[in-house]
Amino acid sequence: MSVKILYFAGLKEALGLPGETVELPAGVATVGGLRDWLVGQGRDKLATAKNLRCAVNQDMAKLDATIKDGDEIAFFPPVTGG
Amino acid sequence: MKYIRIQTDAIDTGVELARLESLPGGAVASFTGLVRDDNGVVALELEHFPGMTEAALADLADTACARWPLLGVVLIHRVGPMRLGERIVLVGTASQHRAAALEACAFLIDRLKTDAPFWKRAHFANGQSGWVEAKESDDQAAAIWDK
Numbered sequence: 001m002s003v004k005i006l007y008f009a010g011l012k013e014a015l016g017l018p019g020e021t022v023e024l025p026a027g028v029a030t031v032g033g034l035r036d037w038l039v040g041q042g043r044d045k046l047a048t049a050k051n052l053r054c055a056v057n058q059d060m061a062k063l064d065a066t067i068k069d070g071d072e073i074a075f076f077p078p079v080t081g082g
Numbered sequence: 083m084k085y086i087r088i089q090t091d092a093i094d095t096g097v098e099l100a101r102l103e104s105l106p107g108g109a110v111a112s113f114t115g116l117v118r119d120d121n122g123v124v125a126l127e128l129e130h131f132p133g134m135t136e137a138a139l140a141d142l143a144d145t146a147c148a149r150w151p152l153l154g155v156v157l158i159h160r161v162g163p164m165r166l167g168e169r170i171v172l173v174g175t176a177s178q179h180r181a182a183a184l185e186a187c188a189f190l191i192d193r194l195k196t197d198a199p200f201w202k203r204a205h206f207a208n209g210q211s212g213w214v215e216a217k218e219s220d221d222q223a224a225a226i227w228d229k
Contacts, residue, residue, distance in 0.1 A: 009129050009201035010213040051216070058134035060197070074131060074199075078216030081128065081159060081200025082115050082171050082191055 001069035003034070008076035011052075014045040031056065031073060032063035051078050083154035083176075084143045088135055090162040093169040098156050102176035107153040111183035113191045115171040117164055122207040126214075128161040128170065131199035135159070138198040146175070146190055150182040157190065159200060189227050196224040 006019040028037050031054050039047040046052065054061050055074040067073060085101055095114060102110045117126050143155045156174035164170065173190045177183040202214040 006131070008131055008199065009203075013213075055131070055134060055199070058131070058137055060138075074134070076131070076199065077201065077213065079196065079199050080202045080214045080216050081130070081198050082195040 003067060004072045006074040010077050011049055011075055015043055029066055031061055031065045031067060034067060053078055085156045086139045087158045088161055093158050093160055093172050095172060098158055098172055099174050101156055102154045102174050105153040105176045107176045107178045109180040109183040110176045111187040112174040113187050114169055117166050117168050117170060119166055123204045124207050125165050125205040127163050127203040129201045130161050134199050142190055142193050146186045150186040152177050152186055192223045195220045
């Protein structure tokens with residue numbers, strides 16, 4: 001399946017890209033699985049980021065949230081607005 | 083009435099609060115967040131997640147309206163560059179009486195700080211800059227409203 005990844009703020013800066021569309025191998029079925037797979041693809045910063053947060057289709061999600069073909073998954077640091 | 087906006091322009095508090103004062107209630111409460119001189123900060127740059135930001139703020143407004151008898155909610159957040167002393171965010175609530183307006187206003191800013199996807203980058207007088215780190219005290223303040 002294919003998913004769209006977005007990165008924000010310090011994570012975007014550390015990775016040097018705002019996002020990417022990736023084709024996932026069978027077996028990657030959760031946000032956590034996706035993160036581990038991306039780390040394996042060289043996105044090391046996703047493994048070391050403190051309190052990494054994520055959203056699936058613009059809803060805050062936990063690492064055990066399931067993902068499906070066509071989803072938009074965002075990874076970002078804890079928010080600091082207001 | 084729910085009025086939610088993300089904007090790069092400066093926030094005109096008088097104009098925005100007038101939206102709430104024109105409603106038939108007897109109480110309007112508001113919170114304004116300003117760029118503060120933390121360790122020599124001279125400017126901030128606010129990044130957000132377009133789309134999700136608006137949805138998160140709309141969710142917060144809906145939750146507040148379900149919990150308190152509100153006549154109106156105004157949520158305005160600035161993004162992009164802003165200088166020391168400028169307004170970052172304005173939260174306003176209108177109700178018949180002060181208690182609901184004040185409580186809902188506190189709820190909205192506490193939850194906005196943990197639930198809405200904004201990130202601050204601080205620029206310092208010495209030319210350096212860096213991302214602002216989230217505070218644990220913000221999580222604690224937001225959690226008070228879980229009860």
